[in-house]
Amino acid sequence: MATTIAQNIAKLQQRISVAEQKYQRDHDSVKLMAVSKTKPAALIREAAAAGAYHIGENYLQEALEKIIELKDLDLCWHFIGPIQSNKTRPIAEHFDWVHGVDRLKIARRLSEQRPPSLPALNICLQVNVNDESSKSGVSLAELPELALAVAELPQLQLRGLMAIPKASTDQQEQRHNFAQVANAFKALQSQLPQLDTLSMGMSGDMDAAIAEGSTIVRIGTDIFGARATPPA
Template sequence: MDADCIAGNIAEVSERVRAAAEKVGRDPATVRLLAVSKTHPVEVVRAAAAAGQRDFGENYLQEAIDKIAATADLDLSWHFIGPIQSNKTRAIAGHFHWVHSVDRLKIARRLSEQRPPELPPLKVCLQVNISGEASKAGVEPDELPALAAAVAALPRLELHGLMAIPAPAEDEARQREPLARLAALFASLRETLPGLDTLSMGMSADLEAAIAEGATLVRIGTAIFGPRGT
């Protein structure tokens, strides 16, 4: 995909974000666009950056580290959004600005302990298994308050909010149901953790539903970069 096409796609997604936000009376500036560049080559990251995109999401650690190194001349913010294995925490803690997929205290502690002291605290979101799918990672909703309190107390992390990947649904009404549950959990947590500011939900197929339910960050891959690479 060439640079002009990627720039056009970013413009189209930005227009979808604007329209969805204004439809529910929100300021479009309150919704951040995360370009999910996993499986795509570094050239598309550079093309998106040239179009003004600054936040990029990756699932696969070594692929991401290679891209981060290859774009070190650019002022980009890198978000790890995939499942986290214990043996990968040191590299994640050392290379990323954000981690969206923390769902266990053990992982959070390792990220905190392994965050290099010369870097600012690592910004994290807690992943919630909002649809109750056995195949999905994420903390169970009833276990979320205890995990959030424990993670918020870790010295080298900054807890910013919640993330979820709901089960797919075809129509917007059904898409909104799990997103509304996540938004309610977020609102409840903010009663004791008022500094939380990030609700990471919504992808290419359901960004309108996510914005209607209060998403502050949408994770968009296909609508920007096309189908995943192999």
């Protein structure tokens, strides 16, 4: 298994490298995040040994157990997805990045609950680019107001945007969706020049995401294999 995970990561790094070159991106401008939800800490340890530094988790309680178990490793922990109000404190206390903020109320709670002894919590606002009712995220129209408000909060560092567009196998459609997020990002940079992160792209659409400016791709199955049933 260790060899398989190492090989998977090597293949993905090569795929990223090829896409960077193809789309005139700077070398090493796209980071690989290993999304390890439902996977045991032992597999994350193998991924870390193969060079995976950025680890993404969706399920809070499971993630907290892994963070404790793997505290001997120098890992950067990312919380992905929607956040309930009663989950903000442990997220603020234990994670380095949050990729699912789409409401000012949640951002305020993360700001208030981030321990002053820790560096500012890195925030990506989640954009619902296709206005899908089944997905979280702020609309493109409401994004600027939210971004400016979040950027003012202490103990947070607004870094950029995250998106999970509607699933499509058509690369032109994928690129169109990602381009909308990238254009919104560029528009925000005129007022918030510190923005430097576009968290876009998963296994099926990472090439299109890199073409449109993604700086972090979030990959799970292609590293760890098929997921187990999520915890209740």
